[in-house]
Amino acid sequence: xxxxxxxxxxxxxxxxxxxxxxxxxxxxxxxxxxxxxxxxxxxxxxxxxxxxxxxxxxxxxxxxxxxxxxxxxxxxxxxxxxxxxxxxxxxxxxxxxxxxxxxxxxxxxxxxxxxxxxxxxxxxxxxxxxxxxxxxxxxxxxxxxxxxxxxxxxxxxxxxxxxxxxxxxxxxxxxxxxxxxxxxxxxxxxxxxxxxxxxxxxxxxxxxxxxxxxxxxxxxxxxxxxx
Amino acid sequence: xxxxxxxxxxxxxxxxxxxxxxxxxxxxxxxxxxxxxxxxxxxxxxxxxxxxxxxxxxxxxxxxxxxxxxxxxxxxxxxxxxxxxxxxxxxxxxxxxxxxxxxxxxxxxxxxxxxxxxxxxxxxxxxxxxxxxxxxxxxxxxxxxxxxxxxxxxxxxxxxxxxxxxxxxxxxxxxxxxxxxxxxxxxxxxxxxxxxxxxxxxxxxxxxxxxxxxxxxxxxxxxxxxxxxxxxxxxxxxxxxxxxxxxxx
Amino acid sequence: xxxxxxxxxxxxxxxxxxxxxxxxxxxxxxxxxxxxxxxxxxxxxxxxxxxxxxxxxxxxxxxxxxxxxxxxxxxxxxxxxxxxxxxxxxxxxxxxxxxxxxxxxxxxxxxxxxxxxxxxxxxxxxxxxxxxxxxxxxxxxxxxxxxxxxxxxxxxxxxxxxxxxxxxxxxxxxxxxxxxxxxxxxxxxxxxxxxxxxxxxxxxxxxxxxxxx
Numbered sequence: 001x002x003x004x005x006x007x008x009x010x011x012x013x014x015x016x017x018x019x020x021x022x023x024x025x026x027x028x029x030x031x032x033x034x035x036x037x038x039x040x041x042x043x044x045x046x047x048x049x050x051x052x053x054x055x056x057x058x059x060x061x062x063x064x065x066x067x068x069x070x071x072x073x074x075x076x077x078x079x080x081x082x083x084x085x086x087x088x089x090x091x092x093x094x095x096x097x098x099x100x101x102x103x104x105x106x107x108x109x110x111x112x113x114x115x116x117x118x119x120x121x122x123x124x125x126x127x128x129x130x131x132x133x134x135x136x137x138x139x140x141x142x143x144x145x146x147x148x149x150x151x152x153x154x155x156x157x158x159x160x161x162x163x164x165x166x167x168x169x170x171x172x173x174x175x176x177x178x179x180x181x182x183x184x185x186x187x188x189x190x191x192x193x194x195x196x197x198x199x200x201x202x203x204x205x206x207x208x209x210x211x212x213x214x215x216x217x218x219x220x221x222x223x224x225x226x227x
Numbered sequence: 228x229x230x231x232x233x234x235x236x237x238x239x240x241x242x243x244x245x246x247x248x249x250x251x252x253x254x255x256x257x258x259x260x261x262x263x264x265x266x267x268x269x270x271x272x273x274x275x276x277x278x279x280x281x282x283x284x285x286x287x288x289x290x291x292x293x294x295x296x297x298x299x300x301x302x303x304x305x306x307x308x309x310x311x312x313x314x315x316x317x318x319x320x321x322x323x324x325x326x327x328x329x330x331x332x333x334x335x336x337x338x339x340x341x342x343x344x345x346x347x348x349x350x351x352x353x354x355x356x357x358x359x360x361x362x363x364x365x366x367x368x369x370x371x372x373x374x375x376x377x378x379x380x381x382x383x384x385x386x387x388x389x390x391x392x393x394x395x396x397x398x399x400x401x402x403x404x405x406x407x408x409x410x411x412x413x414x415x416x417x418x419x420x421x422x423x424x425x426x427x428x429x430x431x432x433x434x435x436x437x438x439x440x441x442x443x444x445x446x447x448x449x450x451x452x453x454x455x456x457x458x459x460x461x462x463x464x465x466x467x468x469x470x471x472x473x474x475x476x
Numbered sequence: 477x478x479x480x481x482x483x484x485x486x487x488x489x490x491x492x493x494x495x496x497x498x499x500x501x502x503x504x505x506x507x508x509x510x511x512x513x514x515x516x517x518x519x520x521x522x523x524x525x526x527x528x529x530x531x532x533x534x535x536x537x538x539x540x541x542x543x544x545x546x547x548x549x550x551x552x553x554x555x556x557x558x559x560x561x562x563x564x565x566x567x568x569x570x571x572x573x574x575x576x577x578x579x580x581x582x583x584x585x586x587x588x589x590x591x592x593x594x595x596x597x598x599x600x601x602x603x604x605x606x607x608x609x610x611x612x613x614x615x616x617x618x619x620x621x622x623x624x625x626x627x628x629x630x631x632x633x634x635x636x637x638x639x640x641x642x643x644x645x646x647x648x649x650x651x652x653x654x655x656x657x658x659x660x661x662x663x664x665x666x667x668x669x670x671x672x673x674x675x676x677x678x679x680x681x682x683x684x685x686x687x688x689x
Contacts, residue, residue: 008582022569083562090559092551160377166373201404
């Protein structure tokens with residue numbers, strides 16, 4: 001039984017990674033969005049590095065949130081359309097495991113690249129040096145929370161046309177704690193404070209999301225796919 | 228069967244007929260409590276030493292904020308009962324609770340803003356409670372938007388229930404993190420008048436108003452649920468008979 | 477006491493928004509039998525199949541697998557079952573071989589046949605490594621049907637398996653179904669096609685349902 005539970009996870013993880021690899025362009029677009037929007041900030045606000053440095057942490061986090069939101073919409077959409085979702089619902093394995101596999105793939109293809117690209121944005125927005133490591137750590141944990149929570153919204157809206165905008169409405173309020181503690185981690189470090197406590201809370205949010213979100217997604221998929 | 232009362236409670240028809248009997252009385256009590264609370268609070272209670280008469284808006288603001296949050300839990304519990312016992316009436320209550328709760332949240336925000344102008348000199352500050360209240364409004368809007376997005380009533384009900392439950396798990400986390408965020412940024416020395424430190428002459432009318440709001444909420448929820456019952460059960464015999472009694476004879 | 481049938485459906489009903497899509501469905505299926513579900517469009521054929529696969533929850537009634545309710549033996553039931561839906565679940569950016577690999581990945585009961593052999597068996601030998609968007613609708617269906625060659629599951633649920641398939645494909649599929657039945661398998665399928673198989677039984681869904689209850 002243990003073997004079969006794990007195989008449900010890894011089979012869907014591998015498959016979604018392969019699919020993302022085949023559509024590299026699509027996967028890259030949320031990363032490009034992330035970088036592009038960051039050029040709007042100096043243009044819209046100020047090119048002065050002192051002022052940019054003050055808002056850099058918050059801006060990077062807001063953009064990471066929006067970039068995740070854009071991509072999480074497609075998490076179950078194509079599976080719903082081509083009938084794969086039906087097959088997912090009737091795998092003998094426990095449904096939350098394959099679901100977690102799909103979410104992991106989503107994080108590996110969006111959250112992780114965003115995290116790795118964030119130093120570049122930090123550079124563009126004159127983020128103080130002390131902020132880089134905390135930013136990488138908090139984004140790595142935080143984007144995983146965003147993928148997990150976003151998956152619940154994606155599952156609730158999968159059978160709806162134009163579900164993308166609705167998805168944002170459902171999910172953004174749930175994202176508030178993540179963005180609060182994510183930016184706090186970076187600003188604590190910049191202000192010379194111990195940045196581990198807010199990061200630890202982010203870790204706690206992540207642990208809670210890993211435990212609960214796949215269950216909510218599984219429940220939501222059974223409802224929406226019946227439609 | 229000891230569960231019989233529970234299933235009877237779940238019957239929309241039983242609910243409709245029973246509420247027809249009790250609703251006028253409940254509405255009367257709610258109106259009486261609200262009016263006496265309002266008169267007491269707005270006219271009889273003493274004015275605040277610092278804020279003068281402008282503090283009297285708390286007689287609307289505080290009860291509305293109470294009910295806004297309690298309403299979300301009522302909605303989520305109704306949704307959970309629907310999911311667990313597959314009770315249709317419970318989904319109707321859930322759907323009715325969303326707009327009422329959203330309206331109360333909006334009233335709380337609006338009265339807060341109106342109160343803010345004379346007190347702090349500005350309509351809006353990013354205070355922890357105000358921010359939490361705004362997020363609560365977003366959560367309500369999400370549940371409502373999801374319900375309206377589905378054509379199928381069953382799917383709308385269940386999806387709404389799941390979202391409400393997810394929101395319920397999140398509300399304490401959101402409130403705590405907003406509180407924490409606020410202390411982190413602690414701007415001016417703005418503070419709400421907190422209820423327990425109030426003078427008893429000011430507090431008693433507030434208590435009456437809170438009870439009045441709960442009663443009003445119950446009346447509004449029952450009324451809304453009744454119209455939802457009629458809408459969803461419009462094809463059943465008993466509703467047709469109710470609407471067109473002469474058509475049957 | 478006689479042995480309980482492989483699949484038994486008791487008084488199954490499915491409602492949505494107070495309209496009854498299926499009602500009083502009673503059927504039973506033994507090893508070696510094939511059941512063809514017939515009915516007009518919208519009579520609930522796909523709904524019935526999806527109820528059998530547990531993708532949908534019935535409003536009333538029960539589905540028994542070897543005499544046990546399917547919710548009590550979920551793992552055993554689902555691992556002994558194969559479902560090919562109306563949509564073939566083929567990913568366009570993956571090749572036929574990759575598609576088949578993940579399709580059978582979560583399957584528990586499989587035989588020794590390789591993926592290449594299975595694709596060869598459904599006549600896709602020259603197309604294994606081409607992305608599926610270059611293939612036709614019939615070829616997509618064949619990719620999905622290749623699962624039938626690898627699967628050792630007893631119960632097959634097939635929703636319109638003959639759609640978009642040419643004559644040759646139809647006779648191949650019939651032959652494969654007969655083999656499966658001869659080995660003690662059982663099949664429930666929806667189709668408007670007249671099938672020439674042994675042990676074929678038909679079940680008609682009346683189209684009067686779907687009205688408001």
